[in-house]
Every structure is written in C-alpha cells, then in structure tokens.
Amino acid sequence: MSRNIERIETGIPGLDELIEGGFVKDNAILVTGSTGTGKTIFCSQFIWEGLVKGENCMFITFEERPDKIKQEALDFGWDLQKYEDNGQLKIRHKDPFDTAEGDELFWFRNELEKYNVDRLAMDSTSILSLYYDDQYKVRENLFKMVRTIEEAGVTALLTTEVEEGQDNLTRFGVEEFLVDGVIKLDILYMGSGSSRSLSVRKMRRTNHDTKSHGMMITDQGLKVSE
Ligand SMILES: Nc1ncnc2c1ncn2[C@@H]1O[C@H](COP(=O)(O)OP(=O)(O)OP(=O)(O)O)[C@@H](O)[C@H]1O
Ligand SMILES: [Mg+2]
Structure with a gap:
C-alpha cells in the first residue's frame, strides 16, 4: 500500500479498530452528542492516552472547571494532576465572557x-455561540480555530453538543464540514433501560466503519463494544 499515514491511538478501547488504527496525526476531530453521552469523558480519556505515551497535552475547558475535570478523570483512574505537575499537561479554563474577541485566537495559537x-482536547465548542452575537461570526471563528490547529501540527478533539433527539450532527450545521472527522455519541432510552452507541460519521483519509456500535461507560471509561 502506498499510503503511509501516521495514526494517533485514541485511548478508547474498540474505537481504533473502526478507523484504521487511530486518528490521522494533526487532524481535528469533532465528537458530537447530547448531554450525558460521554463527550467530556472521551476528552479526558484521549488526553490520558497521550500523557501515558509521553506526549505534550492540553485540555481547554469552556464549561467545567479544571478541578472538576481532574476529579472526574481521577474517578476513572486517570491522575491528570500528576502530569500537570510534571509539566506535560496544561489545563486551561476559558470563560467565554472574559476575553475580547480576536485576542482569543492569538492566545490559542x-x-x-x-x-x-x-494532543489537544477542547470541551465544548458549543459555548462559542455565546461569544459572538451572530452565527456568521461563530462559523468564522470555528474555521479560524480549526485552521490554527492544522497549522500548529496538533491532533485535536473538539466536542459539541446537540439537542436530544435532533438528527443534526451539530448545532450550526457547519462544524462538521470544517473538521477532518466526526464521531457521534448517542443514548437511547427504552422502557426502563437505555443503551449507548457510537458511530463514525466521517473520517478523512480513512476507510472507516459506518455502523452504529454499542458503547459502554464503566469505571474504566468509554469502551466500544460489538
Ligand atoms: N463510573 C461510571 N460508570 C458508568 N457511567 C458513568 C460513570 N461515570 C459517569 N458515567 C456516565 O457518564 C455521564 C457523563 O459523561 P460526560 O460528562 O462525559 O457527558 P457529556 O456528554 O460531557 O455531558 P454534558 O453535556 O453534561 O457535558 C453520566 O451522566 C453517566 O451516565
Ligand atoms: Mg461535558
């Protein structure tokens, strides 16, 4: 095969097998799902994988505070603090109302x-809509952000929230075109129970699986089953 593509293991058991071994290095991947589908856990698990492999990692959180992110990760056995202490991990909490427009991208780069x-995780980009007063600006800034990620040579995971029961992949219907890959997390409630699923909706340069797969959250994090 002539393709020689460097792949980045995601850290999610069962996922790499669906995408030829992992994310394409330096790509930007969007994880989309409604509330409680596991987007934040996905981020921490992805970051943890990088830390264990000796990579420099950054977690930008727009919603939950860093101490909560760390506490929740620790519940799964991922001691992020240890890597913050040794300098391999930077966790940044951004308050969307804090920063003047325009400064943001400069800071980010x-x-x-x-x-x-x-390796970067950004949770969640939905809040960007609060930064800017019109949708055009939201799109423009998302576009610039993804381009900055590409230029910086970073493998990035962005999350975005969709309302429950919506068929759309993203709120603005534009993020999915900007990124290199889209993974959708779902939770389906039936009677007294519920079931989680994961599907790969897009993954550039990858002969990926297109089926919906069962997903579990256990005390060890996310896991893709059959
Ligand atoms: N130890 C655990 N075992 C099983 N499931 C768990 C465990 N810890 C958390 N969960 C599940 O994970 C969910 C939270 O996941 P997460 O915070 O990643 O979701 P999210 O998609 O980021 O949601 P939000 O929209 O609130 O940001 C919980 O609602 C719960 O269903
Ligand atoms: Mg979350």
Whole structure:
C-alpha cells in the first residue's frame, strides 16, 4: 500500500479498530452528542492516552472547571494532576465572557506553540455561540480555530453538543464540514433501560466503519463494544 499515514491511538478501547488504527496525526476531530453521552469523558480519556505515551497535552475547558475535570478523570483512574505537575499537561479554563474577541485566537495559537502541544482536547465548542452575537461570526471563528490547529501540527478533539433527539450532527450545521472527522455519541432510552452507541460519521483519509456500535461507560471509561 502506498499510503503511509501516521495514526494517533485514541485511548478508547474498540474505537481504533473502526478507523484504521487511530486518528490521522494533526487532524481535528469533532465528537458530537447530547448531554450525558460521554463527550467530556472521551476528552479526558484521549488526553490520558497521550500523557501515558509521553506526549505534550492540553485540555481547554469552556464549561467545567479544571478541578472538576481532574476529579472526574481521577474517578476513572486517570491522575491528570500528576502530569500537570510534571509539566506535560496544561489545563486551561476559558470563560467565554472574559476575553475580547480576536485576542482569543492569538492566545490559542500562542499556547499551542509555547508548549509544543501534540494532543489537544477542547470541551465544548458549543459555548462559542455565546461569544459572538451572530452565527456568521461563530462559523468564522470555528474555521479560524480549526485552521490554527492544522497549522500548529496538533491532533485535536473538539466536542459539541446537540439537542436530544435532533438528527443534526451539530448545532450550526457547519462544524462538521470544517473538521477532518466526526464521531457521534448517542443514548437511547427504552422502557426502563437505555443503551449507548457510537458511530463514525466521517473520517478523512480513512476507510472507516459506518455502523452504529454499542458503547459502554464503566469505571474504566468509554469502551466500544460489538
Ligand atoms: N463510573 C461510571 N460508570 C458508568 N457511567 C458513568 C460513570 N461515570 C459517569 N458515567 C456516565 O457518564 C455521564 C457523563 O459523561 P460526560 O460528562 O462525559 O457527558 P457529556 O456528554 O460531557 O455531558 P454534558 O453535556 O453534561 O457535558 C453520566 O451522566 C453517566 O451516565
Ligand atoms: Mg461535558
């Protein structure tokens, strides 16, 4: 085969097998799902995989505070604090109302370069809509953000929230076109129980599986089953 594509293991058991071994290095991947589908856990698990492999990682959280992210990760056995202490992990909490428009991208590019970030998680981009007063601006800034990620040579996981029961992959219907891959998380309630699923909706340069797969959240994190 002539293709020689470097792949980044996701850290989610069962997922890499669906996407030829992992995310394409330096790609931006979007994880989309309604509330409680496991987007934040996905981020922590992806970051943990990078840390264990010796990569420089950054977790940008727009919603939950860093101490909560760390506490929740620790519940799964992922001691993020240890890697924050040794300098391999940077966790940044961004308050969307804090920063002047325009400064944001400058800050972002700077951070990625300064720490030579290999692996990035950004949870969640939905809140960007609060930054800017019109949708055009939201799209424009998402576009610039994805381009910055590409230019910085970072493998990135972005999350976005969709309302429950919606068929749309994303709120603005545009994020999915900007990124290199889209993974959709679902939770289906039936009678007294519920079942989780994961599907790969798009993965550039990858002969990926297109089926919906069962997914579990256990005390060890996310796991894709059959
Ligand atoms: N130890 C555990 N075992 C099983 N399931 C768990 C465990 N811990 C958390 N969960 C499940 O994970 C869910 C939370 O996942 P997560 O915070 O990643 O969701 P999210 O998609 O980020 O949601 P939000 O929209 O609130 O940000 C919980 O609602 C619960 O269903
Ligand atoms: Mg979350």
